[in-house]
Amino acid sequence: MSGGELKDLSETDCPECSAKIRIPSDAIDGEIVTCPDCGTGFELEISGSGTVTLKQAESVAEDWGE
Amino acid sequence: MGRKTKVAICGLMAEVDAFSFVTELEHEGAESSCNLQSSNFAKKKIIYCSRMSIRFPRTRQTLKHKSSRFLFRKRERNQFPLAGRKVRVGVVGASGYVGGEILRILLGHPDAVVTLATSKQYEGEPLHRVHPNLRTFTDLTFAAPKIDEITSKCDFVFTATPHGSSIRFVPTLLGSGLRIVDMSADFRLKNPTAYEEWYGYKHPNPELIKDFLYGIPEIYRFEIKSSKLISNPGCMAITSILALVPFVKAGLIDEEHVVIDSKIGSSGGGAKPTLGTHHAERYGVVRPYKPIRHRHTAEIEQELSRLAGREIRVSMTPHAVNFVRGILCTIHCFTKEKLDAPRIWKTLRGFYEGARFVRFVRDKKGLARYPDPKILAGSNFCDIGFEFDERANRLVLLSATDNLMKGAAGNAVQCMNLMLGFEESAGLLFPGLHPI
Structure with a gap:
């Protein structure tokens, strides 16, 4: 899942749960931000022109089924 | 932040449109994370804050300020007749778990005072004999459920009596004009014949059922505000x-x-x-x-x-x-x-x-x-x-x-708050315990 392009670096809606995600003003390409509500991690993709895209970060799931 | 300041801020909750702000301060243990200067704020509705982070749950925004001033507008006084003074509340059937939980909430409620708690079994005993957590919170003793005493001492009544008992007792209170939240199932089902099917008795007063609103504030908030009789859900x-x-x-x-x-x-x-x-x-x-x-x-x-x-x-x-x-x-x-x-x-x-x-x-x-x-x-x-x-x-x-809170007493008090024009969350913002 990926979010739309962002013009405002300060805040955006979580593509998963619609909660507000704060993005640090000094964020760098590849940085991971996490939604405070649903815990989904997103990797920031920042282009040369400064537009930011949220891409769901891969995570290792727990497995209690063994 | 000192205790006195915190109480004053909580007191301001009923007066300002910054409810979520205050709530979050309580939830996050604001004493250690912010410094509030309350001087004159009661008069001017201003709170000075320094070095704090505020999260607004409804908008999910976080504000960080080294020094900020929050100006709160006073809410317009509502039109509820009992607003502006502490409402006198009675609990009928107060020795049960639900009755005890209603008492616990009301004894910490900013706009209510408990004036009567009835129990036939424990008449004359202090409330803490049955609800030990309430020791030192009230001098009340259990009283016998007498209609004239209920109507003279109370503006609002919770009937926490068992299914099948409320249907006999509640009608005796209806002529008094009291506002009532009934905790039993006796007025929940709108089809009178359903009581025979689900509860095994024939409803003796089917004409009264329509007068009770099924009380879920999240669904019927507007209707509850204008209701005098509520049937609390299971x-x-x-x-x-x-x-x-x-x-x-x-x-x-x-x-x-x-x-x-x-x-x-x-x-x-x-x-x-x-x-x-x-x-x-x-x-x-x-x-x-x-x-x-x-x-x-x-x-x-x-x-x-x-x-x-x-x-x-x-x-x-x-x-x-x-x-x-x-x-x-x-x-x-x-x-x-x-x-x-x-x-x-x-x-x-x-x-x-x-x-x-x-x-x-x-x-x-x-x-x-x-x-x-x-x-x-x-x-x-x-x-x-x-x-x-x-x-x-x-x-x-x-x-x-919690079956005794949102499942019973807490939801009932939430309904009371709406019926009387109080802040919907008054007395109900305990965030639970962790660890427990």
Whole structure:
């Protein structure tokens, strides 16, 4: 899942749960931000022109089924 | 922040439109994270803050300031006749668990004073003989339930009497003009013949049923504000309804196949012991209780059908499990189409916009990734989570409450707050304990 392009670096809606995600003003390409509500991690993709895209970060799931 | 300042800020809650701000300060243990200077704010409605972070739960914004000034506008006084003074409240049937929990809330309520607590069995005894947590909070003793005493001492009454008793007692209070929240099932079902089917008795006053509103503030907030008589929902019913209603209203689920699997703690069985509640028998059980045709099924179907405008059938099986307080409903629904997580989130958020006591818990991190009644003990929250099984188009809803709070006393006081024009959350913002 990926979010739309962002013009405002300060805040955006979580593509998963619609909660507000704060993005640090000094964020760098590849940085991971996490939604405070649903815990989904997103990797920031920042282009040369400064537009930011949220891409769901891969995570290792727990497995209690063994 | 000193204690005196904090009390003053809480007192300001009823006067300002910054409710979520104050709530969050309480939740986050604001004493150590902020420095509030309260001088003159009561007069000027100004709070000076320095070096603090404020999160607004409704808008989910976080503000960080080294020094800020918050200017609060005073709310317009509402038109409720009892507003502006402490309302005198009585609890009839106050020796039970629900009655005790109503007393606990009211004894800390900013706008209410308990003037009467009745119990035939414990007449003359201090309340703490039966509710030991209330020692030093009140000098009241249990009184016999006498109509003239109730009507002269109270503006508002909670009747926490058993099913079948309320129907005999409540009509005697109706002529007095008292506002009443009845905790029993005696006025919940709108079809009088349903009492024979689900409760095994013929309703003696069917003409009164229509006068009582089924009290779920998150659904009937507007109607409750203008009601004088409320019938408080059943604990497993409200826990199930709150999870289901956004999806029923949105027409997303197969209305013939809804399965509710409930787990409930021992306090749900009431304060009167039986052999089955004896510790040796009750401890450690996962005991299926009424696998079919549990009474709460009737009110769940009634409310969902009413809200959907069409007949809805649910299948419910409760289990008695090994805790004192709490309900977890695992609800299986089958959807008409594939849903994804963002759509489910939007359905929930859209329906519960501004509802302070409904929280969503579906977290990929942390301790509580789905609703868990353990951390809700003593709180008025209903926590709702979900997963969607794409293989079977199965929506699994998870809904947790404290059966004595959002499942009974807390919801009833929330209704009282609305009926009397108080802040809806007054007396109800205890966030629960952790660890517990």
